[in-house]
Amino acid sequence: MHIVFIKLLAGAALLLTPRLLTSETTAVVNSYLSGICILLLAIAGMRWPLVSRYTGILVGIWLVAAPFVLHYRSSQATIATLSIGFFVTLFFALFNGTMKKKARKIPAICIL
Numbered sequence: 001m002h003i004v005f006i007k008l009l010a011g012a013a014l015l016l017t018p019r020l021l022t023s024e025t026t027a028v029v030n031s032y033l034s035g036i037c038i039l040l041l042a043i044a045g046m047r048w049p050l051v052s053r054y055t056g057i058l059v060g061i062w063l064v065a066a067p068f069v070l071h072y073r074s075s076q077a078t079i080a081t082l083s084i085g086f087f088v089t090l091f092f093a094l095f096n097g098t099m100k101k102k103a104r105k106i107p108a109i110c111i112l
Contacts, residue, residue: 003095007042007056010088011035014063017080026070027077034063038088053092060089 014035018028037059045052063085067078 003091004042004046007045007088007091008039010084010091011038011042014038014084017077017084021074021076021080024072024074024077027067027072027074027081030066030070031077031081034059034066041092056092057089060085060087060092063088 012035014031017035018031038056041052041056041059045056063081066072066085067081072078072081
């Protein structure tokens with residue numbers, strides 16, 4: 001559950017970034033759309049972890065490439081998008097869905 005919460009925070013950070021840093025139209029639209037995608041993928045990861053994982057990695061890669069593809073003029077928007085993009089890419093790549101603890105079976109011999 002902690003993993004989902006952190007992914008939700010990353011999506012919320014993308015939604016808040018334009019309000020705090022930039023008024024550049026392309027950066028704002030990209031941040032809102034990517035933030036909504038990350039929020040939806042974080043929620044979907046509880047049900048479909050593999051689909052969420054690979055789609056989240058693609059969204060993270062897009063966030064890393066977006067400042068260069070969309071030609072951001074603001075250095076603050078570029079740094080914010082790159083840093084969140086690296087975080088999202090690594091986080092979706094490393095953690096699949098939620099981190100569930102696997103139940104360990106105690107051998108019968110240990111009970112005696």
